[in-house]
Amino acid sequence: MRDNFKGKSIILGAPKYFKINDFLKRELYHLGFDQVIEVSYDYYKFRYKNIFQHTKSFIAKTFRNRPHYKQYLMFKAIEPQLIASLKDVKKVDYALLIRPDTYSSSFIDVLHTKAEKVIAYQWDGLDRYPATYPLIAKFDSFFTFNPADVSLDGVLPVTNFGPASYSRKELEDKNRLIDIYFSGSYEPKRINTLERMIEQCTILGLNTKFIINSSKARIVKTCALSVTNKQISFEENIRNSYNAKIIVDLVFEGHTGLSFRIFEALAFDKKIITTNKQISKYEFYDTSNIFIWTEDTTADDLRQFIEKPYRIVNDFIKNKYSFENWIKYVLDYGNFTSISLPE
Structure with missing residues (x-):
């Protein structure tokens, strides 16, 4: 401490x-x-x-x-x-x-x-x-x-x-290892984006975990999207994010600010896929680490991003956030x- x-x-x-x-x-x-x-x-x-x-x-x-x-x-x-x-x-x-x-x-x-x-x-x-x-x-x-x-x-x-109190040793968990991780609250406009994202990930053979939290029962198309009414704690999300290779972030309509997922990725040296175009204006934006998802994104676009080596962000920037x-x-x-x- x-x-x-x-x-x-x-x-x-x-x-x-x-x-x-x-x-x-x-x-x-x-x-x-x-x-x-x-x-x-x-x-x-x-x-x-x-x-x-x-x-x-x-x-x-x-x-x-x-x-x-x-x-x-x-x-x-x-x-x-x-x-x-x-x-x-x-x-x-x-x-x-x-x-x-x-x-x-x-x-x-x-x-x-x-x-x-x-x-x-x-x-x-x-x-x-x-x-x-x-x-x-x-x-x-x-x-x-x-x-x-x-x-x-x-x-x-x-x-x-981003979190400051968690050690890497504390967060490492082989049972949580995943290629791409998303967890977020239900919003109707998110579903189509998630379903398309999952389709492209499936084409590439990626191991994914996409979770939507909703207090009501929701029906979505047949795909690897889980809908749960059980709240995933903030700490649980941090652990899942740490053990993922790539974290997914979907911006809420009406927001231009960056979510916690962005800063978890920055803290843990993880790549991120986001629908928030405003991220390109921030000092840590790097196309090797951050992919802005659009309706036109293809599996090939995603593959090229995944194949790029992660570019380490300097400690000053990581500490700042x-x-x-x-x-x-x-x-x-x-x-x-x-x-x-x-x-």
Whole structure:
């Protein structure tokens, strides 16, 4: 464990889906934080109390221009419990909320009474979650990974990041070895891309693992695409990514920022196939390591990419996009390399 943040404490609020909060807590302790106090919660488990609450939500979303009213109800149900959990917390150094749109304005005010500095990171495009806009000014610093959002007042640029706390020895697993790996949430437009990608991989005889996570049963064409309603934890994805030769990344519609998969590939010296054309604007873009998939991609195009030797990325760039540098940058602590986004 490193001692960069020895003696420091932080309140962490992050989504619990895929156990991302556990991953972040591990990374923070790895860097020497003495205390990580969680205000994370699982908003996907929310259920309406009754038909009247459901109807009220429908009216608010449909007729009163409050599309995220259900999200408001989700947090209001858990807010008293989270505030109570902070009752005995004395002043801490930092509070960091990831997906701040899932918290209320009043709760952010509570955090300001507990932390010297309150920071937010929105890893989804702001247009997808407009409830975020009125919260921006409430933070000491507000970051986004989506270049299109950086033009807004009070919004600072930052990318996602690669893991820093895992050793190669810890991650190596012969039972996970695979040529190409993908895991991601269900989105209708992703299915056709995945099916075509699998077809081209099959032509080349590649050993693949493509997983779609969906809370509902989904039917896809007959191909090597697995659909599961069981969440694959963030750590499990990291282990799978490490033991793959190539990692697949599919960009969400409305996003131009780079996903975690990109930075895992960078950290682990892995090749990546992505549908995010914006990656060509980043300093680590190299056609030997990164392939931009299009509708016209053929098996021969893919073969040529696979046959290219991986070109090692220098340590300065890899360290720049690691969690260690990321957290120093967003907390404005110690020596760090600033992280910008392309225009």
